[in-house]
Amino acid sequence: GITTHLDAFPAEGIGGLRIGVTPLEQADAYATFANGGVHHSATAISKIVFPNGDTETPGEESSARAFSDGVASEMTDILKGVITSGTGTPANIGCPAAGKTGTTEGESDAWFVGYTPRISTAVWVGHPESRATTGFGGPTAGPIWQSYMSAARGGYCGDFPQPQNPFEPSSSWSGSHSVSSPGSSGSSSGSAPTTPAPPSTGTGSTTGTGDGNYPSQLYAPGAGQGPSQTPGNGGGTGGNP
Numbered sequence: 001g002i003t004t005h006l007d008a009f010p011a012e013g014i015g016g017l018r019i020g021v022t023p024l025e026q027a028d029a030y031a032t033f034a035n036g037g038v039h040h041s042a043t044a045i046s047k048i049v050f051p052n053g054d055t056e057t058p059g060e061e062s063s064a065r066a067f068s069d070g071v072a073s074e075m076t077d078i079l080k081g082v083i084t085s086g087t088g089t090p091a092n093i094g095c096p097a098a099g100k101t102g103t104t105e106g107e108s109d110a111w112f113v114g115y116t117p118r119i120s121t122a123v124w125v126g127h128p129e130s131r132a133t134t135g136f137g138g139p140t141a142g143p144i145w146q147s148y149m150s151a152a153r154g155g156y157c158g159d160f161p162q163p164q165n166p167f168e169p170s171s172s173w174s175g176s177h178s179v180s181s182p183g184s185s186g187s188s189s190g191s192a193p194t195t196p197a198p199p200s201t202g203t204g205s206t207t208g209t210g211d212g213n214y215p216s217q218l219y220a221p222g223a224g225q226g227p228s229q230t231p232g233n234g235g236g237t238g239g240n241p
Contacts, residue, residue, distance in 0.1 A: 001028035001039050023122040026113045031120035033076055033098070036069035036163065070167035076160050079114070088112060090142030093150050095157035101137035108133060110140035117160050119152055121145060 004021045006012055021029075024042060032039040040063045048056045079098035082088040087101045091112055099114020109126040123141040126134045134140060 001025055001032060001042070020109075023113075023124050026111075026122040027120045030099075030113050030115045030122070032066050033072045033079075034115040034117060034120050034160070035072075036161070037065055037067045037072040038063055039066045068165045068167070069163040070165040073160065073163040074167040083114065087136075087138040088114070088142055090139050091146045091149075093146055093153065095153060096159040097149070098160075099145070101142065103135075103137045106131060106133060107135055110134045110137045112137050112141035112145045114145055114149070116149065116153055116156075117158055118156060119149065121149055121152070123148075 002021055002025050004025060028039075028042045043058070045058055047058075050056070076098045079100055080096070082101065083092050083097055083099055088099050091097070091099055091114060093116075095116065097114055097116045099112060102111030102113070103109070108131040109124065111122070111124055113120075113122040115121070123145045125141050125144070
């Protein structure tokens with residue numbers, strides 16, 4: 001569901017984007033986890049009712065399987081913990097839900113994106129024309145998400161369904177810019193099983209090679225090395241990672 005251009009920098013995996021993904025894209029992408037790995041294109045119109053009573057329903061939105069229901073379920077289990085015991089506890093609605101907080105440098109942008117089995121919602125709080133301090137994602141955007149979703153869920157409080165294809169890690173996966181440490185080389189591949197998802201399905205396999213030529217300035221100093229010693233471990237000036 002992400003259509004914003006991504007540069008494939010390693011930091012994008014944890015949200016470090018040079019061009020921000022929109023709240024709609026975030027909600028659309030998280031809805032794919034809620035939907036067991038099947039992505040549906042976002043739409044603003046479900047039906048049109050004319051003055052004479054005639055009803056017109058737009059064509060069914062496109063859908064495709066992005067990953068297996070087992071992968072989606074594994075991610076949901078991880079993100080449930082963010083709400084029950086992590087940084088997203090201010091978003092807890094007392095019903096099964098999963099989500100993630102987000103905070104940019106200087107606390108200028110506060111995010112909470114989360115979903116239930118039926119609804120996916122993204123909340124962003126910030127200053128569109130400045131980088132003034134807003135706050136951390138959990139205590140700033142989390143309560144907004146909690147307030148809205150408490151009403152939007154209605155009386156529904158069901159849990160996420162169990163996957164038909166449980167997640168079983170069998171091999172490592174890497175993209176074209178993944179390396180185990182600077183200067184290393186190697187390759188790996190990964191694929192995920194899929195289940196039917198009308199009206200269309202898709203399967204994918206991605207391969208990548210870490211050739212060791214990725215720009216070193218994009219890695220933190222000492223990447224791929226063990227943590228530097230602390231004074232209590234035999235001297236040195238470095239802190240804990």
